Amino acid sequence: MWDIVFEHKDFVVINKPCGVSVHSELEEDVCLTASLAQQLGVERVWLVHRLDKATSGLLLFALNRDSAAALSAQFAEKTMRKIYLALGTHKPAKKQGWVKGGMARSRRGTWKLTRDEDNFAVTRFSSQSLKPGLRLFVLQPFTGKTLDPFTGALTEITAEPATDEEAAATVKVMGGEDWQRWIEKLGAADVLAQGCITVAYSYIGPEATQALYRKGTIGKAKEHLEATAHALNTKLAALKGQAFVSVNKGLVTRASAVIPVIPLYLASLFKVMKEKGTHEGCIEQINRLFDSRLYTTDGVIPTDSEHRIRIDDWELDESVQSAVAEIMATVTDETSRERTDVDEYRHDFLAINGFDIAGIDYDAEIDRFDRI
Numbered sequence: 001m002w003d004i005v006f007e008h009k010d011f012v013v014i015n016k017p018c019g020v021s022v023h024s025e026l027e028e029d030v031c032l033t034a035s036l037a038q039q040l041g042v043e044r045v046w047l048v049h050r051l052d053k054a055t056s057g058l059l060l061f062a063l064n065r066d067s068a069a070a071l072s073a074q075f076a077e078k079t080m081r082k083i084y085l086a087l088g089t090h091k092p093a094k095k096q097g098w099v100k101g102g103m104a105r106s107r108r109g110t111w112k113l114t115r116d117e118d119n120f121a122v123t124r125f126s127s128q129s130l131k132p133g134l135r136l137f138v139l140q141p142f143t144g145k146t147l148d149p150f151t152g153a154l155t156e157i158t159a160e161p162a163t164d165e166e167a168a169a170t171v172k173v174m175g176g177e178d179w180q181r182w183i184e185k186l187g188a189a190d191v192l193a194q195g196c197i198t199v200a201y202s203y204i205g206p207e208a209t210q211a212l213y214r215k216g217t218i219g220k221a222k223e224h225l226e227a228t229a230h231a232l233n234t235k236l237a238a239l240k241g242q243a244f245v246s247v248n249k250g251l252v253t254r255a256s257a258v259i260p261v262i263p264l265y266l267a268s269l270f271k272v273m274k275e276k277g278t279h280e281g282c283i284e285q286i287n288r289l290f291d292s293r294l295y296t297t298d299g300v301i302p303t304d305s306e307h308r309i310r311i312d313d314w315e316l317d318e319s320v321q322s323a324v325a326e327i328m329a330t331v332t333d334e335t336s337r338e339r340t341d342v343d344e345y346r347h348d349f350l351a352i353n354g355f356d357i358a359g360i361d362y363d364a365e366i367d368r369f370d371r372i
Contacts, residue, residue: 146259269315
């Protein structure tokens with residue numbers, strides 16, 4: 001029987017003990033959601049958030065689809081947040097600060113902090129002595145300022161560390177697997193020309209975005225993509241073909257819109273680069289890739305030490321990054337429209353989702369196909 005802390009007609013809160021997995025890891029494991037539904041006498045409950053196996057604490061379940069959507073939205077919009085409490089026996093060098101590092105699986109479902117950048121995580125902590133030899137730590141996942149792509153408002157968003165399943169899925173979708181399969185299929189069909197060139201796009205970004213992007217889950221996918229380029233180079237050698245990863249300037253994507261810091265960074269970057277006359281959209285950037293990198297007068301394709309083509313040089317210019325950093329450190333919700341190019345960022349986000357098209361009345365009444 002689960003310890004029910006609070007029950008409402010739309011949701012229920014239980015106290016999950018340490019050692020219980022939210023998702024069944026083995027066939028013999030008890031399914032938390034199924035057993036809770038049975039205890040409550042309902043057909044189903046909806047898990048709104050998760051806690052690791054080694055973490056005890058309050059776990060929220062919705063009792064219907066509407067409340068599941070509403071509660072999940074509150075977590076996504078950060079009107080509801082998770083705070084972790086921990087007890088320790090050692091005093092840290094500082095009473096508050098950041099814990100940064102890689103996360104690796106340890107024994108019995110626990111995690112350990114490593115010095116590498118695998119599954120990079122950032123956690124803010126503050127601490128207080130309870131008695132000699134015992135200290136309370138208050139822990140919060142990384143929270144940073146971001147721009148709401150729908151409203152343009154400056155808000156805060158929290159990044160929870162990815163699970164192993166989420167990290168693996170990200171690598172599968174954003175890594176180089178499909179690229180390699182595509183080239184192999186073309187090779188098998190004997191349609192690859194002598195001297196062929198294949199290019200995949202990637203991103204690295206400045207130090208300001210490293211913790212949440214390049215050193216985060218998406219970064220593992222980018223590393224897989226770059227490793228695929230090396231593998232394809234070997235496969236294409238017989239044709240004197242080449243495979244490259246092009247590291248491009250920051251652009252608005254669906255994925256980056258929900259990563260803390262990135263939307264604010266891009267809106268600030270657009271503002272600065274437009275003022276300097278170096279801002280590029282997708283077409284301008286790819287035109288420069290072909291004109292000054294892939295097809296040069298001497299036939300040499302310039303790359304960095306990792307065999308990557310770099311057209312992020314204008315973005316990473318020291319004067320650009322200095323100006324962007326100053327904006328990000330001082331911008332407020334009241335000054336965001338003036339100090340950043342939030343309108344361009346919002347338009348780009350809506351456009352890639354099929355909206356903000358000139359001449360369309362989005363307030364007009366329509367016949368919805370799902371209600372016909």
